[in-house]
Amino acid sequence: MIITKMLKKYGYYSNIISGGEVIVFDTIPETDIAIFLSRTGESTETVKAVDNFKKRNIKTIGITCTPDSSLTKICDETFVFDFANEESVVMTGSFVFILNFLLNGIKFNDIANESEQLLLNIKNYIDSIDLKKYNHFVFLGFDEQYGVSKEGALKIQEMAIQNVEFHEPLEYRHGPKSTLTEHSIVIINSKDTEEELKLAKELKEFGAKTILIGKNKDIDIPYNDGFESPLKMIIPQYIGYKKALIEGYDPDQPRNLSKSVILD
Numbered sequence: 171m172i173i174t175k176m177l178k179k180y181g182y183y184s185n186i187i188s189g190g191e192v193i194v195f196d197t198i199p200e201t202d203i204a205i206f207l208s209r210t211g212e213s214t215e216t217v218k219a220v221d222n223f224k225k226r227n228i229k230t231i232g233i234t235c236t237p238d239s240s241l242t243k244i245c246d247e248t249f250v251f252d253f254a255n256e257e258s259v260v261m262t263g264s265f266v267f268i269l270n271f272l273l274n275g276i277k278f279n280d281i282a283n284e285s286e287q288l289l290l291n292i293k294n295y296i297d298s299i300d301l302k303k304y305n306h307f308v309f310l311g312f313d314e315q316y317g318v319s320k321e322g323a324l325k326i327q328e329m330a331i332q333n334v335e336f337h338e339p340l341e342y343r344h345g346p347k348s349t350l351t352e353h354s355i356v357i358i359n360s361k362d363t364e365e366e367l368k369l370a371k372e373l374k375e376f377g378a379k380t381i382l383i384g385k386n387k388d389i390d391i392p393y394n395d396g397f398e399s400p401l402k403m404i405i406p407q408y409i410g411y412k413k414a415l416i417e418g419y420d421p422d423q424p425r426n427l428s429k430s431v432i433l434d
Contacts, residue, residue, distance in 0.1 A: 172321075173272045175314035176396050180276055189215030192222050205231045209255070209264050211239025220244045233271075235264050258422035260328050262407045265321070270400040279397040288391065292405055295389055301413050304355045304379065307332055308346075309406070310339040310369075311359035314396040318359045322406030329410035329421040339369050352377040355409075359402055360384030362393040381405075 177184040185199045189206075192198065193215050204223045208216040211234035220230050220241070232245035235255035242248045254267040273279055307326050309319035316338055323334040337346055339358060350356070356373050360366045362384045370382045383402055385392035391401050414421035 172269065172314045172317035172396070172399055173276075175317060176273065176276055179314075179395070182276075189213070189219040192219035196222060198222060198226055198228070201228060203229045203231060205233065206241060206245065207233050207268065208239075208241050209235045209261050209268075211236045211241035217241055217244060233268060235268075259424055259427050260325065260410075260421065262325065266400045266403050266407075269403065273397055273400070277397065279394075281398070281401055285401060288401055289404065292389060292408060296405070296408050296412065299355075299379070301409070301416055304353050304413075305332060306349065306351065306354040307334045307406075307409070308342070308350075308354060308356045308378075309334070309336040309359065310342055310356065310366075311336075312338055312361055312363075314399060315359040315361060315402075318399050318402050319357075321403060322357065322359070325403075325406045326410040326413065328424045328427065329419070330413035330417055331419060331424070332413060339366055342369070343372075347373065347376065350376045350378045354378040355381065357381045357405065358383060360387060360393065 174184045174186045185201065187197060187199060206216050206220055211217075211232065217240045220232070221244070223230050224244075229247070230245040232241040232248040233251075234241050234248065235251050236242075237250050237252050242250060249271070251264070251267060251271070254264045256262065256264055270279070270281065307323065309323045311317075311319040316336070319336040323336040326332050327334045335346060335349075350373065356370075356378050358366055358370055358380065360383055366382065366384070370380045374380045381388050383389045383391050383405065389405060391398050411421045
């Protein structure tokens with residue numbers, strides 16, 4: 171979703187579709203190239219979906235962190251980032267790397283120089299929050315930041331088994347905010363707009379802990395047309411990790427999950 175929104179901004183037509191929709195409904199959009207993402211290269215719906223595209227003579231490109239996987243064998247072309255593989259079931263570092271790789275395909279974006287200090291700033295800020303008090307995590311963002319919010323919510327849900335939501339910022343006023351309590355944390359992946367600042371103030375009045383991510387905000391990550399998104403992903407990953415430990419969960423081995431979803 172993040173990449174699709176970014177490509178559209180720069181004048182490229184793109185679409186996003188799940189492997190499940192492809193193999194169940196044989197839904198194939200009109201396209202010249204299809205890109206398939208699978209950290210392990212073994213997720214059944216992703217691998218099977220490649221066949222459906224190849225039958226229509228559409229070029230297939232696989233992106234994975236596992237050499238000699240099923241995805242590398244079936245795609246016309248592959249990018250294998252084995253150094254970004256991780257033992258954890260939850261996709262964290264590998265997700266950030268692949269996202270930044272894809273963004274660099276749109277426009278070169280060097281985040282290495284700012285990431286080290288930012289990591290320390292994020293750690294210090296999150297460590298100052300008593301996460302024991304919170305059991306409800308809400309992520310808000312417009313456009314490609316909605317995709318960042320969705321992925322952030324997923325990380326906390328997977329690692330720490332928490333109640334999570336993701337919405338567009340102004341849409342949140344129309345009903346979902348009714349669930350806010352003093353045990354809620356709202357994270358706004360800001361595009362540095364005045365409306366998002368107003369919303370943050372409003373939600374604080376309801377008693378929720380509000381974290382505004384943007385230029386000179388609670389966590390200082392200026393909006394850069396979406397190219398700063400990999401840096402924003404570090405925040406929910408660290409929250410999920412810390413909250414999992416507090417709750418007595420293994421953040422690397424969440425219940426009911428595996429690194430690859432294999433279907434019969």
